[in-house]
Amino acid sequence: MNPQREIAYKRRQITTHEEDLGSLYRELGQLGLQSEDEGSDALLFEQRIRYQEALEVWQEAEHSRQQIALYLSQIEDRSRKIGEIESDIKSLSAEEEQLYAQLGAIAWEMYTFDRLTERTRALCDPIFASRAQKIERLNSWAAGQRGTLMRKIALSRLHALRSSLNALLEQAGRAIKAAGLEEELNLERSAHLLSSLASLQKRGEELDEELGLHQSAMAKLKSEELSSPKAKLAQSEERSEVAKAACQVQEREYGRLLFERKGALRQEWESQLRQITLHKNCILKLQQEIRQLSNQVKAEELQAQIEVERRRIAHLRDSMESAHRQIISLDASIAEKERRIEVLRDEGRALIDG
DSSP, X not given: OOHHHHHHHHHHHHHHHHHHHHHHHHHHHHHXXXXXXXXXXXXXXXXXXXXXXXXXHHHHHHHHHHHHHHHHHHHHHHHHHHHHHHHHHHXXXXXXXXXXXXXXXXXXXXHHTTOSOHHHHXXXXXXXXXXXXXXXHHHHHHHHOOSHHHHHHHHHHHHHHHHTTHHHHHHHHHXXXXXXXXXXXXXXXXXXXXXXXXXXXXXXXXXXXXXXXXXXXXXXXXXTOOSSHHHHHHHHHHHHHHHHHHHHHHHHHHHXXXXXXXXXXXXXXXXXXXXXXXXXXXXXXXXXXXXXXXXXXXXXXXXXXXXXXXXXXXXXXXXXXXXXXXXXXXXXXXXXHHHHHHHHHHHHHHHHXX
């Protein structure tokens, strides 16, 4: 493996061991806090106090966070439950409307055939009379139309009128049930109708009661409502995390001191002590291996630098030899030029003398 990669790998191993070591120190610190035996070790006693103070701060912050989280959870649970119950009530209401419409349909059929009792007819007349008259008029008009188009129009209006009858049927069914006249209808074909209505009404009452309980609980929660609870929860979570981190620092330091100052150790902590020793030895071994690898890398770097410098020296020597040869050549050239100058001067003087 490449030395640099091996060093990086061993450093990651050290980080893992240090994390485990920190956890073991904290675990030992927790065990130590349960013991009252500090002996005469002032350093341990002072660290224990710091740890206890940090622990109290964290516990208070965590309690505050839990209270706000519980409040929000209760609000959300109640809101969800209220929504579910209201949805159930809405579905129940739709079923109830259908049953009342069926009851009204039986009354409408008996009304059109004039088979209602006097009391029931008196109750249904204000509801059905106007609609029955309109249907009768449209039936008569449709029967009198010979043209295909006019007959279609008449039948379309008649269908629309009958389609809009459902609301009146529901109204009539509710009125008959409220007046207690349902037994006067012909219910042989729909024996289940009244039992289904009774079952729905009972379920509706149960849902109303359950809804009331949840709404009452919600109102109580609202009366205790915190201002900006979600923002407060975020703040309390942050405070708790900061306090927890600070507590773990003191906890770890207390555990480290317990390990290093043998006078405070107990036999029941042997497992933690053995694991701590193992991790510390692993870290030391890895650190030594990293130093060896680092030295190897540095030695290789220095050797590479030496090779570069040797090549530079060789280059400089080659340059020096070349320069020396150039100097000799230039010296010879200068000497030749000086000799020629002397010859030229001598010839000039001879010409003057002659």
